[in-house]
Amino acid sequence: MKVGIVGYGVYIPRYRIKTEEIARVWGADSKNISNALLIHEKTVPAIDEDTATISVECARNAVQHAKINPKDIGAIYVGSESHPYAVKPTSTIVAAAVDAVPELTAADYEFACKAGTAAIQTTMGLVKSKMIRYGLAIGADTSQGKPGDVLEYTASAGGSAYIIGTENLIAEIHDTYSYTTDTPDFWRREGQEFPSHGARFTGQPAYFRHVIKAAKGIMNKNKLKPDDFDYVVFHQPNGKFPLKAAQIIGFEKKQITEGLVTPYIGNTYSGSTLLGLAKILDDANEGEMILAVSYGSGAGSDAFIIEVTKENEKRRNPKPLQRYIDRKEYVDYATYAKFKGKIKGVKLEKP
Amino acid sequence: MSEGLAIHWRLIPQRYNLVGTECLKCGEKFFPPRQLCPNCRRVGEIREVKFSGEGEIYSYTVIHTPPEGFEFMKPYAMGVIKLIEGPFLTAQLVDCKPEDLEIGKRVELVFRKIIADGSSGIIRYGYKFKLKD
Ligand SMILES: [Zn+2]
Numbered sequence: 259m260k261v262g263i264v265g266y267g268v269y270i271p272r273y274r275i276k277t278e279e280i281a282r283v284w285g286a287d288s289k290n291i292s293n294a295l296l297i298h299e300k301t302v303p304a305i306d307e308d309t310a311t312i313s314v315e316c317a318r319n320a321v322q323h324a325k326i327n328p329k330d331i332g333a334i335y336v337g338s339e340s341h342p343y344a345v346k347p348t349s350t351i352v353a354a355a356v357d358a359v360p361e362l363t364a365a366d367y368e369f370a371c372k373a374g375t376a377a378i379q380t381t382m383g384l385v386k387s388k389m390i391r392y393g394l395a396i397g398a399d400t401s402q403g404k405p406g407d408v409l410e411y412t413a414s415a416g417g418s419a420y421i422i423g424t425e426n427l428i429a430e431i432h433d434t435y436s437y438t439t440d441t442p443d444f445w446r447r448e449g450q451e452f453p454s455h456g457a458r459f460t461g462q463p464a465y466f467r468h469v470i471k472a473a474k475g476i477m478n479k480n481k482l483k484p485d486d487f488d489y490v491v492f493h494q495p496n497g498k499f500p501l502k503a504a505q506i507i508g509f510e511k512k513q514i515t516e517g518l519v520t521p522y523i524g525n526t527y528s529g530s531t532l533l534g535l536a537k538i539l540d541d542a543n544e545g546e547m548i549l550a551v552s553y554g555s556g557a558g559s560d561a562f563i564i565e566v567t568k569e570n571e572k573r574r575n576p577k578p579l580q581r582y583i584d585r586k587e588y589v590d591y592a593t594y595a596k597f598k599g600k601i602k603g604v605k606l607e608k609p
Numbered sequence: 610m611s612e613g614l615a616i617h618w619r620l621i622p623q624r625y626n627l628v629g630t631e632c633l634k635c636g637e638k639f640f641p642p643r644q645l646c647p648n649c650r651r652v653g654e655i656r657e658v659k660f661s662g663e664g665e666i667y668s669y670t671v672i673h674t675p676p677e678g679f680e681f682m683k684p685y686a687m688g689v690i691k692l693i694e695g696p697f698l699t700a701q702l703v704d705c706k707p708e709d710l711e712i713g714k715r716v717e718l719v720f721r722k723i724i725a726d727g728s729s730g731i732i733r734y735g736y737k738f739k740l741k742d
Contacts, residue, residue, distance in 0.1 A: 272704045304703065304704065304721075305681060305682060306682070306703065306721040306722040306723070306737070307721065307722065308722055308732075310722075310732075310734060311719075311720050311721050311722055311734065314625075314720040314734075315719065315720060318720070342732055343732070346731075351734060354621055354622075354625055354626075355625045355626065355720055355734075357626055357659070581742070585742060587704075596681060604681050605681070605725065605728075606678070606679070606681065606682065606722060606724055606725065607678055607724065607725040607726075607727060607728065608677060608678035608724055608725070608726055608727055608730075609677060609678065609727065
């Protein structure tokens with residue numbers, strides 16, 4: 259039985275801040291940072307946007323694209339490291355807002371930046387075993403970087419939602435494979451506002467090791483090699499890491515550029531790999547092969563082999579990512595700090 | 610502390626999905642929902658209907674002195690939206706500057722945070738509108 263993507267939806271906020279504006283405030287050399295991280299600007303959520311609102315927007319777009327009755331969704335999983343509540347699921351808010359309630363199961367996932375792909379794997383199992391007809395898997399975040407920290411140049415907001423099923427597929431998922439270890443490269447303790455990271459430790463033993471092992475692992479398992487793929491998309495903590503990983507594995511630059519969105523929207527954390535995949539699907543044609551590999555600190559990678567079907571050409575996504583990327587308004591650092599609640603006491607909140 | 614928790618919970622279908630009602634006898638649609646048609650009275654036939662979320666700006670005003678809790682959103686616009694199905698409703702207009710607004714411009718539904726009840730209360734979500742792309 260086939261399993262794959264019936265529809266998908268994206269959402270990123272309208273506001274942007276440029277790398278040079280952040281660098282200006284902290285007295286850093288913006289050219290250096292832009293080149294080192296390959297980042298030009300990132301999205302900024304409005305004061306009334308959070309992971310729940312972003313999840314709802316992309317989930318509604320996915321339901322619209324899939325042209326399904328939302329009551330046929332049997333499971334909703336929202337992967338994020340910025341759920342609005344510590345206790346109270348984001349997934350129930352999404353379930354009500356897409357009108358999938360009440361006959362379904364729902365839960366929130368957490369695994370740094372790969373919680374969204376973990377949600378896809380779970381729903382694949384549920385639809386394939388016929389426990390449910392459709393599953394809705396979401397990766398969304400409004401991530402935070404400590405002011406002045408290197409992560410502040412990339413940590414952004416956005417999300418993507420995928421309807422997983424077994425019929426009317428716009429893309430078939432041939433296989434999935436994961437590589438997981440206990441690696442302390444990035445963490446946030448309960449009650450802490452900002453995450454901590456192991457600086458240089460986040461590169462070699464963390465991101466590269468897991469992404470490369472997962473990519474090679476799934477290719478070996480399926481007897482495929484880099485030139486069997488038209489596109490490859492990796493988790494994108496910055497613009498540089500995925501390019502370097504692709505090169506190490508043996509992909510050409512043209513295979514990875516289509517899905518490389520971080521330079522223009524920043525690192526959307528749980529949304530990152532899924533938004534890159536959506537960007538590829540927006541224009542992909544029948545028979546094209548995609549390798550997608552997420553990465554979540556802590557650490558693990560989920561890899562997917564995806565083949566685009568004819569249905570994707572017949573049923574193009576009405577709200578492609580490029581439209582959201584082009585629709586933007588720049589804010590200065592002060593406005594960004596206000597929107598992100600970085601100024602003490604500034605919140606959309608009753609006293 | 611969250612006052613009106615039960616009311617908020619009951620209004621979730623309205624606030625998230627613009628669920629109203631319509632009278633099958635005379636065709637009039639209502640938002641917020643009415644349980645009795647004012648035209649047909651006892652012979653009216655009321656059923657639930659979900660509005661599309663598409664409409665236009667019928668009128669709007671810019672808020673410079675917001676109520677408590679909304680201070681950091683100012684200035685923001687509140688619009689009277691005429692839904693394409695007929696009913697009018699009042700909602701905030703987001704992702705725009707007051708000077709972008711004009712009566713008659715097309716708008717569409719978005720899902721946003723309305724307000725949080727203090728730092729330990731519930732977060733209320735609901736409908737707002739933005740200019741159609
Ligand atoms: Zn009537």
